[in-house]
Amino acid sequence: MRTLIFRTAVPYLASLMILFSIFVLLRGHNEPGGGFIGGLIAASAFAIYGIANGVAPVRRAMHFHPMSIAAAGLLISSISGLVSVFAGVPFMTGLWGSIYILGEKIKISSILFFDIGVYLVVVGAIASIALTLEERERE
Template sequence: MNTLIFRTIAPLLVVVMIVFSVFVMLRGHNEPGGGFIGGLIAASAIAIYGMAAGPTAVRKALKADPITFAGFGVVLAGLSGLLSMAFELPFLTGLWLELHLGDAKVPISTPMFFDIGVYFVVFGTVSAIALGLEDEEGQG
């Protein structure tokens, strides 16, 4: 399925899917969604780009190995849980901070950073698997 139409539309589709995955991840605190499903959507975008352009082009576009994204996500999720222990609270207790930017209030929380960590773990892991399956070097 490597037609000219698919190769032409794939980059646009990838951008739309990545933006949608970030939206789903960020709205997951109050409504359905979250880091897991957002990471799956983003990894699906990477798989689509891999089918259109090849795994070498995807690895070059990512600028880092997908497993690096997964490792960053594990560290971020772990640190968000450890932050509550600095305030003598149990591990993974949610902490909130409200930033006042002009007339708007922007809530920042440790559950949000945990979700971002989950997003990167799922994105990195599933992308690594998809690129490994698409990699031509694995074919004998």
């Protein structure tokens, strides 16, 4: 798949997809979307980049090993469930707070961090599988 058109288009396409995946992740709380589907979109961005330019640049771009990203995601999700111990409520109870950025009220919740964890788990796991498969193909 090393055509000139594809290779030229993919960096823009991949960065757009990752941007879109973050958008989907953040809107997921009130509207369709969320960590799982956002993670899938991001993972497919990495996969497309790998198809166009080879796996090594993707691994360099991700910096961390995909499995470590997945592990970090799982860790974030578990910790977001555990913080409710400080509020005296059961495991995994959603906690809400808000911060003001530029005068705009933004709601922050432990659910959001759980979802970010799910996002990372999906990105890591799917990218790990996809990159391994793409590597095997070239040999």
